[in-house]
Amino acid sequence: MDLVTSSLLVMCAFAVLTSFAALLSKDNFYSALYMSITLLVIAGVYALYNVQPVFVLIAFVFVGAVGAVTVVLAASYRYVRPQLNLNFVWAIPVAITMAVLAYTLYSYVRYGVNIAYSETVMLNFARHYTVLALLFISLSILLMMSVVKFIRRESV
């Protein structure tokens, strides 16, 4: 097993562990921090295989913007619950589903990681999906305008 594959295994294990830490933490602030670490590790998996644009989008847009706001909100509404934030009635079926899914995927998916990303992919994307990119920019601007309008209306 080479270094990249070993790193992939470690990163996947670390992402799962930090997601469990987010679930089991009694404090929302630490839960948000663990969630941010999980997302950064997921972005790191893309960086490991040199898919840099996706790493940038996840790390800067998703973790950097939305994740940071979540951490700030969790710090603002910070209170530690005395008991664990876990519904044990639902934990059992979820654990069974996890076991079945993990066994099925591990038994039947036999492909190796062979990432075919290159610089030409970005050029192809820019050439074929210009309208899609413009649509996303328009969607984001519209969404932000409607959110600002909504907040202003509520504050009156």
Next chain:
Amino acid sequence: MIAVVLVASALILLVGYLMAISSKDLVRLLISLELMFGAVFLALFPLFSIPEITATAFGIAVLAIFTSGGELMILITSLIVLDKQIRSISTDEITAGGDEA
């Protein structure tokens, strides 16, 4: 090795589901949603292994990141507005379907 990535993705998704079911306040619900979206991003990773659809995989990743970011922004706005209106972010305060109690 793709199996390991998919198993990790499925585990994170189920942790997100369990967290959403167990959440007592909207901040925790927001965190659980972000975990679920993180699992989706990890599940997209194997698509980059197929040379014919790498550009399409990148398009799907961009689509997922933008739409999930927009959705989370709306949830954050709702959280702030709810706190302004009822001075609480507890999920117990929210009546079913947004109906008045």
